[in-house]
Amino acid sequence: MPFDPSEYGRQVADVYDETYAHLDPAAAVRCLAALADGGPVCEFGIGTGRLALPLARRGLTVAGIDGSAEMAAGLRAKPDGDRIEVAVGDFTHTRVPGEYALVLLAFNTIFALPDQAAQVACFRNAAAHLRPGGRFVVEAWVPDPGAFRSGAALRPVRVAEDQVLLEAALLHPAEQRMTTTKIRLTDAGVRLLPANHRYAWPAELDLMAQLAGMTRESRWSDWAGSPFTDTSGEHVSVYRLAEAA
Ligand SMILES: C[S@@+](CC[C@H](N)C(=O)[O-])C[C@H]1O[C@@H](n2cnc3c(N)ncnc32)[C@H](O)[C@@H]1O
Incomplete structure (x- = not known):
């Protein structure tokens, strides 16, 4: 695409x-x-x-x-x-x-x-x-490819009383790409915020x-x-x- x-x-x-x-x-x-x-x-x-x-x-x-x-x-x-x-x-x-x-x-x-x-x-x-x-x-x-295990990582970006922000990521080293989705948890529910990266x-x-x-x-x-x-x-x-x- x-x-x-x-x-x-x-x-x-x-x-x-x-x-x-x-x-x-x-x-x-x-x-x-x-x-x-x-x-x-x-x-x-x-x-x-x-x-x-x-x-x-x-x-x-x-x-x-x-x-x-x-x-x-x-x-x-x-x-x-x-x-x-x-x-x-x-x-x-x-x-x-x-x-x-x-x-x-x-x-x-x-x-x-x-x-x-x-x-x-x-x-x-x-x-x-x-x-x-x-x-x-x-x-x-x-x-930081070392942060990934078997090409995948889940990390807390922010933990607060009103919001927890997590990031789920898959690494594609051959093309220096990362597929990520941030997961935003609040009282209003769950929001998925996708963002892909070509890292360098x-x-x-x-x-x-x-x-x-x-x-x-x-x-x-x-x-x-x-x-x-x-x-x-x-x-x-x-x-x-x-x-x-
Ligand atoms: C992570 S936000 C950063 C916004 C702002 N610079 C800040 O620091 O808060 C990335 C911004 O870049 C825009 N963006 C991403 N790729 C773009 C592109 N190829 N051309 C123009 N804008 C782009 C997005 O729409 C978004 O508003």
Whole structure:
């Protein structure tokens, strides 16, 4: 079946904000505002504005691309949502007008793309939106095949009094793919939130950046800038487009 960039958002938009309400965007927003150097900022997979809205409220001009009209509508319905221009489309090739100081792809969304070719296209589209010397920031987990037993894993993502979030996953190492469904348990019942991933190690992402004319400036294990080490489970990677000659 061909890849449908609207599918994830269509399935989760009505519960996305509630499901991830516990995530505090403050450190990410501080870090991104510093990297944006006055902006403007374009977020690929902008969703309901978890990061984009606080960035806009800091005075930065923010635009974005999202595959899901439902997620974009969620953003627009929020206070200050009308300050952010959102194009509904696939961020491997959709263009929003302007030249940006920073392009952002947060929350593992690079892995939502179905294969390596689409991920390379995404890096190229990020570079096409950047002004010379501009930055592309990617936040993603580090693949951990060791967490799987016989190709399967079940892990608690969050256990709270009002919500238990589990993730059931199957690994397909030959294609670096993971089939996952998050299972959200609340007083209202059970919701299944499917999301498939084509995962990649940080070094492969560095190579994609090189193919798009960017080099890595920094890699941290979180938004606070903690060092990236042998045991880091996540990374924030900052790539820079070459300055004009
Ligand atoms: C995990 S959510 C992240 C939303 C937001 N960036 C955040 O941090 O909360 C991923 C978002 O990317 C969008 N998305 C996934 N694949 C896409 C694609 N190929 N093109 C455009 N948007 C895509 C989804 O619709 C969803 O809104």
